[in-house]
Amino acid sequence: MKNLLVILTLLLTIESVFADELLLSVGGGAQPNSGQSNKTYGIDYSFGKFEKSYRQHIHFGVSYTKVEANTINHNSIYAVSIYPQLNLYPRQYSWGQPYFFVRALGPSYISGNQLGDRHQDNHFSFQAQVGYGVRLNWRSKEDMILMVSWKHFSNANLFTDNDGIDMPLVVNFGLNF
Known part of the structure; x- marks a missing residue:
């Protein structure tokens, strides 16, 4: 009986565990x-979600980010990241759900150690992103996502060279499946 209860609980919560969000991003500054x-463009896929309450959700995902600088040398890198993202909602669900979000300490591989005049000691970095988002009702549920944020890559001073790489304005648009 105890095993049946555990299985039933897992089946009832499985929909809230898998986030399945796909976001396209563009920005720069x-x-x-x-x-x-x-300037930057990229794609994010959020594959997991933990809901502590209706006000606090933690998402887990992967991200690909391409960054280009307006310089002659070392003008392009890409980053592949794994991230946790904390969403904080000010109120319960309605026609559209605004929220504040933070991505921090997302381990990342960056393809180059230099972007323009910015230097990183090696290919290991962290992705950080902070911003504001909204989930909009599109097909009778909150499945359209729009986010505006600041994105940053650095190695958190774990290594000698740590010039951060910043994109002050990033817009993400996507869908929650």
Whole structure:
């Protein structure tokens, strides 16, 4: 009986465990403390979600980010990241759900150690992203997502060279399946 209860509980919660969100991103802007400007595009897939309450959700996902700088040398890198993302909702569900989100300490592989005048000691970095999002009702449920954020890559001073790589404005658009 106990095993049956555990299996039933897992089956009832399995829909809330799998997030299945796909997001496309584009953005860029001036690199702080530098003369360069960066632009970015990418794709994120959120494959898991834990709902602590209706106000707090933790998502887990993978991300591909391409970054280009307006420089002659070392003008392009890409990053592949795994991320946790904390979503904080101000109220219960309605026609559209606004939220604040933070991605922090997402381990990342970056393809190059230099982007323009920005230097990283090696190919290991972290993805950080902070912003505002909204889930909009499209097909009778909150399945359309729009996010605006700041995205950053650095090695958190774990290594000697740690010039952060920033994209001050990133817009993500996607769907929750």
